[in-house]
Amino acid sequence: MSGGNGFTFAVFAVLVALTGWILVRASRRVKTADHFWAAGRSITGTQNGVAMTGDFLGAATLLGSVGLILLFGFDGALYSVGWLVGFVAVLFFVGERLRNAGRYTISDALTIRLGQRPIRSVIAANTLLISVLLLVTQLLGAGILLKALVGVDYRLAVIITAVAFLAYVVIGGMVSVTLLQIVKATMLGGITLVVAVWVLAKSSFDPGQLLSRAAAHSPDGERYLEPGLFLTNTVNTVSLGIALVLGVAGLPNLLMRFFTVPDKGAARRSVGWAVVFIGVLYLLTFVIGLGARGFLTSGEVTGAGPAGNLAAPELVQHLGGGAGSWGGKLFLAVFAAVAFATALAYVAGVVITAASAASHDIYANVIRRGEVSERSEILVARLTTLGIAIVGVLLAFAVENKNIVFLAGFVYALSASTNFPVLMLALGWRRFSTTGALVGVATGVVTALVLTVLSPDVWPGDTSPVGLTNPAIVSVPLAFIACWLGSVLWPNAGDARRYAQLSVRAATGLGAERATS
């Protein structure tokens, strides 16, 4: 794939001007902590649904799923289906109940009944861990993408991305992050729709014909149209499914979105719209992946890389007229800009979540015990954002040229084994105690980590000690058992007494935080 060209420069200039304008507009509206962390709770359900789509779809997710379909056909789509089902878990088990009871972070809701300092420390540390892992995978993706499409050095690309998200988070907080997500999701949806419709047009708008053509061009032939090219083991597949579905329901950057809407109705409408947008986008990526398989030349398929991550840009260039052509260059430049905006908005959402954990939970509520002004809480948030950016950039440098595909599965397993059990039990089980939550989170983190290290994807030797490729099928039940055992062995009368307040507030919305602008 060719490097930079005049079009790339022009398209990126337009992107920078557009997002810069958003930034300036947003910064005027950031006046209080409610604005900085929750965009004044003034985002409508529809807007938040679009923003949630942006928060959920990173560049790596999107390019990755097109690549998976190029390589594995049917099985490549199973990840996307799992994530979509995960939104049902978000809506049913967390969504509006978290919106009703919380203020800026998950801990704000949990500590209505559980111990302030231990819970905030542990949940915030876990949020930071999940956020940094998500940040590194996305920075790596952005670096590789900019290197391939624009021709800048990997490290420079990572730094450019980091400086850009720093500007967004530090200056405009959640207001600008939300606007950025909406712009990104719209651009992403637009380009995905155009490419998918183009592919369908080349197949006479007959999915059957597109699928036949893809199978005919696949080295796997008929098997491209049936399961079995990627996922072959029942236990591993179900384990991955559990991680994807329940992991979504514990993902901190997604859950923070719920605090930006005015009420529970808007919270559930957000999920409703997000499920529609994300579902349609996934269907479009399936079409694009099949198009890449059916229409790319063998040279172009090689250019898509061993994991197929550059399949989408290769297809875009092919549709524009091929490498070196006028149309190919223009399309590639537009695609590169959209992909960059996608990665940028995603990391901005992740970083503001990490900053909320570090500043609102750890600094304001654990270290200063709540005796802190909003002004200094936001100042600390801006400083920690800088710190998180530096850590992310250094880690992204360290993982250059390393295959970290397993990280995505691990992050979802981690989220499913920590935040999900704690949220479920805090909202639904009266005898759940602070100690139970701490024991549960520790068990979830340790089990997920150890099983991942011992798994075939990570273990350096030929035969790994554990055959399980994703830990969720073991770590999620163990985390629940540990929560139960910890609560039974170390019960807390206060935690149980305050259960009424959390459950009534979560179910009725009584006393819920309201919009401020």
Place this chain on the structure above:
Amino acid sequence: MPDVETSRAPVEDTTIAGVDWDAIERDPAYHELLAMRRRYIVPAAIVCFAAYFGFLVLAVNAPHALGSRISGGFTVGHLLMGCIFLVVWAVVWGYTRVATRQWDPQAARVIAAAEAAGAIDRTPESPSRAPGVEQVVPVGEISDAAPTSSRARREPAR
């Protein structure tokens, strides 16, 4: 960089005092609200998750059966995958519908009953410190936003 208001309001405990939560929890109307939620969520979650995990198990164990052609390259497996999308959209649509039509009015009834029974303590002498109560009034409405400075009356930090 925009300046943040010099609010000295401490960022503190998120619990709200002045409401008799236990009394609300004992209210049969509240039990009915929880039962209404369960009546939709439990069966819908079972259907949705059973469909997804059943599909996964089927995909791994009967790949060739799912590879049977329907039209062109469109197979039984693709059809089933499409059904999962439809199930997800259906249960999410059903949830938003039943939540708005049944649960929200029931939640409003629970809150109104609690107010009538005196379980929610209005403190007129310090209105700015009891928005946990003010916030009750416009259930599901956002028209009259409270000023930022008015925080709920908090219990002392534990």
